[in-house]
Amino acid sequence: xxxxxxGAGVVPGLPHLLDPKSEAGRRLAAAYRELAERIExxxxxxxxVYSTQWLSVLGTSxxxxxxxxxxxxxxxxxxxxxxxxxxxxxxxxxxAMAEATGQHGFPTKLIDYDEFPIDTGTIxxxxxxxxxxxxxxAIMSSWVYADEVKNVALGAAAREAALHSGKKVxxxxxxxxxxxxxxxxxxxxxxxxxxSADDARNQQLLGALETGRLVETSRLVKAFxxxxxxxxxxxxxxxxxxxxxxxxxxxKVLAYGAVWGxxxxxxxxxxxxxx
Amino acid sequence: xxxxxxxxxxxxxxxxxxxxxxxxGENPPQNRVKSQGGWEGLRWAYExxxxxxxxxxxxxxxxxxxxxxxxxxxxxxAVPSLKGRSVDPIFPHLxxxxxxxxxxxxxxxxxxxxxxxxxxxxxxxxxxxxxxDYGTIVSLHMLNPKWDIPVLPISAxxxxxxxxxxxGQEQMEKLGRATARAIAKSGRRAVLAASNTLSHLxxxxxxxxxxxxxxxxxxxxxxxxxxxxxxxxxxxGDMAGLKKVLPQFINEAFAEVRSGALMWMLSALGYPxxxxxxxGYGTVIGxxxxxxxxxxxxxxxxxx
Numbered sequence: 260x261x262x263x264x265x266g267a268g269v270v271p272g273l274p275h276l277l278d279p280k281s282e283a284g285r286r287l288a289a290a291y292r293e294l295a296e297r298i299e300x301x302x303x304x305x306x307x308v309y310s311t312q313w314l315s316v317l318g319t320s321x322x323x324x325x326x327x328x329x330x331x332x333x334x335x336x337x338x339x340x341x342x343x344x345x346x347x348x349x350x351x352x353x354x355a356m357a358e359a360t361g362q363h364g365f366p367t368k369l370i371d372y373d374e375f376p377i378d379t380g381t382i383x384x385x386x387x388x389x390x391x392x393x394x395x396x397a398i399m400s401s402w403v404y405a406d407e408v409k410n411v412a413l414g415a416a417a418r419e420a421a422l423h424s425g426k427k428v429x430x431x432x433x434x435x436x437x438x439x440x441x442x443x444x445x446x447x448x449x450x451x452x453x454x455s456a457d458d459a460r461n462q463q464l465l466g467a468l469e470t471g472r473l474v475e476t477s478r479l480v481k482a483f484x485x486x487x488x489x490x491x492x493x494x495x496x497x498x499x500x501x502x503x504x505x506x507x508x509x510x511k512v513l514a515y516g517a518v519w520g521x522x523x524x525x526x527x528x529x530x531x532x533x534x
Numbered sequence: 535x536x537x538x539x540x541x542x543x544x545x546x547x548x549x550x551x552x553x554x555x556x557x558x559g560e561n562p563p564q565n566r567v568k569s570q571g572g573w574e575g576l577r578w579a580y581e582x583x584x585x586x587x588x589x590x591x592x593x594x595x596x597x598x599x600x601x602x603x604x605x606x607x608x609x610x611x612a613v614p615s616l617k618g619r620s621v622d623p624i625f626p627h628l629x630x631x632x633x634x635x636x637x638x639x640x641x642x643x644x645x646x647x648x649x650x651x652x653x654x655x656x657x658x659x660x661x662x663x664x665x666x667d668y669g670t671i672v673s674l675h676m677l678n679p680k681w682d683i684p685v686l687p688i689s690a691x692x693x694x695x696x697x698x699x700x701x702g703q704e705q706m707e708k709l710g711r712a713t714a715r716a717i718a719k720s721g722r723r724a725v726l727a728a729s730n731t732l733s734h735l736x737x738x739x740x741x742x743x744x745x746x747x748x749x750x751x752x753x754x755x756x757x758x759x760x761x762x763x764x765x766x767x768x769x770x771g772d773m774a775g776l777k778k779v780l781p782q783f784i785n786e787a788f789a790e791v792r793s794g795a796l797m798w799m800l801s802a803l804g805y806p807x808x809x810x811x812x813x814g815y816g817t818v819i820g821x822x823x824x825x826x827x828x829x830x831x832x833x834x835x836x837x838x
Contacts, residue, residue, distance in 0.1 A: 316624045317738055330663055334689070335604045337661040366739055372626045374619045376665060404738060440605045442696065443655060488696070519606075 260425030264418060265301050266530055267430040267503055268294055269468070269495070270388070271523035272312055272380020274333050274342060280447035283516025290514030290525035291387035297527055298388060303429035305349045306389060307356075307417060308398040309498050310433040311491040312380035315400035318366025319413060321357040322398040323350040324375065333379045344382045349395035352428070355420035356399060363416045365402075365409065380433040388431070397428075407481055407497045414501020421502075430502045434495035436461040436522035438488045445519065453520030457487045461515065461522035464496075468510035468526055473500040490521075499528070506530045542717045542724065545590045547799045548583055549768075549810075549826040550727040552599065552672035553818035554622045554629035556580070559745060562679055566630040572745030579814025579825035580676040586827055587678055587725060594638045594684045595677060596645075596713065597727040600793035601669030602689040605696070607655035608709055609689035610642035613662050622668040628744060633671050638684040641724075644716035645686070651715075652708035659689075673729040688713075690793045699781050699792070706794035710801025717802075726802055728795035732764055733757035733787035733822035740819055753820035760787040761822035765815065768826060771807040773800065787822075803828055 271287060279285045298306075313320070325348055330341035350371075357367040381398060389396065405413060421428040437457035441450075452458035460483045467475040477500045480493030508531045515524045557565050559572040587595075602609070615636055622629035642658055649656035670687045688709075694702025717724045735757055741749040752758040760783050767776045784792040791797070800806075806828060813825040 314623070316736070317740060332661050332664045334602055334664075334667070335606060335609075337609075337659050337664055338657075341661070341663040370626060372621055372630060374630070375621050375626055376623050440696070442606055442693070444606065 260423065262422050262424035262426045262428060263532070264421050264502065264506065264530065265303055265427045265429055266298070267432070267499060267528040269432050269434065269499065269524055269526040270294065270384050271435055271518060271525070272310060272383045272433040273435065273518045273521070273523065274336050274339050274379050274383055275518050276383055277342065277386060281450040283450060284447070284518060286514045287516050287518070287523055287525055293513050294525055294527055295388050298429055301429060302427070303394060304426040305352055305428050306394050306396045307352070307421060307428050307430040308381055308384065308396050308433065309401065309431065309495055310378050310380040310398070311401045311495050312378035312433070313398070313400040315368070315402050317368055319360055319402045320368045320370050320400040321353040322348055323353045323369045323371045324348055325350060327377060329374065329377070331377055331379065331382055342379065342382045344377055344385065346385055346389055346392055347395045349397045352397040352420060352424050352426065355424060356397060356417045359416040359420045360413060363412050365413065384431055384433045401491050401494050405494060407477065410494050410497035411477070411501040414498040415504070418502045418504060430499070432495040432499045435490040436464060436524060438490045438521045441520035450517050450519060452517045452522050454487065457522060460487060465512045465515055465524055465526065469512060471507040471509045471528070473503055473507055476500065503528060503530065506532065542719060542721045544714060544717055544726060544803060545592055545723050545831050546586060547726040547728070547803050547828040547830065548677060549796065549824055550583070550673040550677055550729055551731045551823040551825065552669040552729045553731065553821070553823060554625050554668055554672055555744065555818050557631065557672050557675055558628040562675065564632045567628055569745045570743065572747055573816060573818060575814050576816040576818070576823055576825060582813040583677050583825060583827060586829065590725065590831065591723065592683060592725040593722040594641055594686055595674060595725045595727060596686040596688060597670050597673050597729055598688045598690060598795040598798045599667055599669035599673065599729040600690045600790055600795060601667035602687060603692050604689040605692055607657045608649055608691045609657045609659045610645050611637050611664070611687040612639045612642040612658035612660050613637055613664065614639055616664065616666055618665055620666055620668050620671050629668055631668070631671055633666055635666070635674070635681055636684045638686045638722070641686050641716060641720045641722060644720050645713055648712035648716040649709060652712045654705065654708055654712065669729045673727045677727055690795065694792050694794050699784065702794060703797050706797040707801040710798045713798070714802040714804070726799045728799040730793065730795045731790040731821045731823050732761045734790040735788045736820040750817055751820070752817045752822055757787050757822055761815065761824065765812055765824050768810040769812055771809045773805040773807065803830060806830070
């Protein structure tokens, strides 16, 4: 049964955005809401999610628990309170993603456990983009041992599963850009990209994203990883390249800004067939 | 409590690695997953720790875990009672543990205060919904499965990874000094637990069942040789030798001690020349794990 990838997005997963106090945080939150409207217009059947904050060691994990409901306290920003979550999984798509991943020769694990910890990034993104619980999600982990080549292949496997799912799929990469956090307490007014060179690299990366050339974003993020801390070494960007293949026509950056010194963007990838 | 009336002291320190496999292999009632055993060498080593703790009768067990990672500062759990289920995100099929622990919040506050005196950024974790990480729980369970002694979980500030080895270890040294002073002020008899594996390269696939010990071995010979070298230094109380080789060990064996727990503990103990007792060594999915004890009651001049 034929499925379709109808769009993709890059979004941040830091908990501050749920109740933003800084100017950049408010812009990113507003952009998140705009992306939610854009997704609504595309009307996907399912959201495919890759979060750099769900780490796995024994290959890639896929969430197949039918209903996921609970609350989560971030291990660093616990003072922000418990983050509630309530969503359903598209277990059939998640299992198909796992099967396709296995066919690429990578180890996989299906996750179906009561009270399995859902990561902050996934909760933040779905709070904005699936707040009415309209759509099920198919979530996969970030395998810590996957390099650029493996992450592109993992994305390609997820794409194959989407294209055979019979569903309209919107893919989300939950990631920051530069991750040079401030390691001290800061006031919201003090928040900025912590290093001006990081800021320039982030903007160069987003410029490449807007051209839709994901081979270039993948190349840049790999090069930048040697010069600055990048969220999971840029894994999500490589994954996104694999997911989208050569279907991307353009990217639209809805907002870019700092959260606790790190670089973050809300962006949409517009695919050729979805125009 | 003023320093002049302090009677607190550290009575022992333990290198207390936290593979969830050890709890899984033991089959305690708190873990929802059951096994056919496995990793007995390490689990029986922990039995010796339990005997020591039973004899020492501490008031509190402090644990520094690399699986409670914090970016901004060093955090101390400061909720009187923490309860819930902790599912290991990496090995959820092995560890689904219903935890319930009493936290020494007064000592948490003292540690935070003393940390600030060292120039560290410290924070108290006061969210009652906080889910305690599996590293903290495994080390504490293996040391005291009855959970009848209050505990104090301490986060692993990620400075050794974020700011480099030297700055990170400097933070852990300060944290250790602060911890020792806080314990002295508190009047507590305290046990410290450094929740660290040694060599940390592991296999990316596990056997079925996971407790198939015919498949369990160290991942590489180099890892084993490094582990033995580190254990020998600790058994000889050679702190200078340890500090000298630690950066190389961490780089070559991907050692988890980089996260700072061992250096925190040794700093709190005053880098003792006490010969640590090796209760046992074993591998878990290819990683090297040593269960070791520093009995501070057996040595004159132990930091109090």
